Amino acid sequence: MIKNRSLQIKNIFLPTFTMRMKKKLIQNLVISLIIVLSQFQFSCETDRNSRGYEYFPEMVYSKAYETYAPNPVFPDGKTAQPPVKGTIPANMVPYQYPNTPEGMRLAGLELINPFEPNKENLARGKFEYDIFCANCHGFDGRGDGNLYANGTYPSEPPSLITEEILNIPAGELFHIMIFGSAIMGPFASLIRSEDKWKVILYMKQELSRKNLNTAQ
Numbered sequence: 001m002i003k004n005r006s007l008q009i010k011n012i013f014l015p016t017f018t019m020r021m022k023k024k025l026i027q028n029l030v031i032s033l034i035i036v037l038s039q040f041q042f043s044c045e046t047d048r049n050s051r052g053y054e055y056f057p058e059m060v061y062s063k064a065y066e067t068y069a070p071n072p073v074f075p076d077g078k079t080a081q082p083p084v085k086g087t088i089p090a091n092m093v094p095y096q097y098p099n100t101p102e103g104m105r106l107a108g109l110e111l112i113n114p115f116e117p118n119k120e121n122l123a124r125g126k127f128e129y130d131i132f133c134a135n136c137h138g139f140d141g142r143g144d145g146n147l148y149a150n151g152t153y154p155s156e157p158p159s160l161i162t163e164e165i166l167n168i169p170a171g172e173l174f175h176i177m178i179f180g181s182a183i184m185g186p187f188a189s190l191i192r193s194e195d196k197w198k199v200i201l202y203m204k205q206e207l208s209r210k211n212l213n214t215a216q
């Protein structure tokens with residue numbers, strides 16, 4: 001009797017599987033497995049030109065305005081707005097001298113080359129000089145650069161290895177590189193400020209001294 005009762009309780013809480021239930025369970029498992037496996041077929045698109053299905057289109061199509069899309073919010077109707085007037089890019093030091101002879105004179109008086117003429121800086125100066133200046137002023141600074149020598153550039157570039165050029169204050173050379181000089185174009189945005197100073201180091205310390213004696 002007692003034995004029977006415990007069996008009854010067990011039956012309530014831990015139902016034993018009947019053969020039919022087991023069969024049904026296995027059947028369900030097999031069906032789910034087939035469904036899961038069949039998804040692989042669709043999940044990997046074989047056509048490389050198709051993006052396949054989009055499950056979360058909100059992530060693809062931004063609700064925000066695209067940079068170059070029209071925009072009714074701004075008065076000029078553009079999404080991309082120019083920087084606020086007077087904005088200075090990070091790490092940029094604005095150049096304060098005007099493009100006038102007086103500005104050049106002041107730059108020569110007030111600006112000091114912040115770099116030492118050590119091996120590294122001179123090498124960097126030569127690197128930049130050879131890229132930006134040598135094609136006109138020549139690798140040795142004699143004004144016989146390739147662009148002039150082969151007739152492409154009409155105006156004769158002056159020699160940079162004369163006493164005269166050596167005596168131009170570094171600040172004036174910096175000024176000339178920023179604004180250009182007469183027919184020579186400006187290098188303001190082509191060469192970084194620190195590299196302009198290194199080109200000047202190279203011109204004054206190495207290029208001129210190396211070639212001055214052999215010039216003319």
Ligand code: HEC
Binds near residue numbers: 147156158176184187
């Ligand atoms: C496209 C050719 C060209 C290139 C490149 C060029 N220059 Fe010149 N440069 C000239 C010409 C031409 C002149 C003469 C302009 C003038 O009448 O003042 C000149 C003049 C100069 C002068 C003398 C200015 C003066 O008042 O006597 C200096 C210094 C100078 N260049 C430095 C450089 C430096 C440094 C570079 C490289 C960053 C460079 N140039 C690149 C063509 C060039």
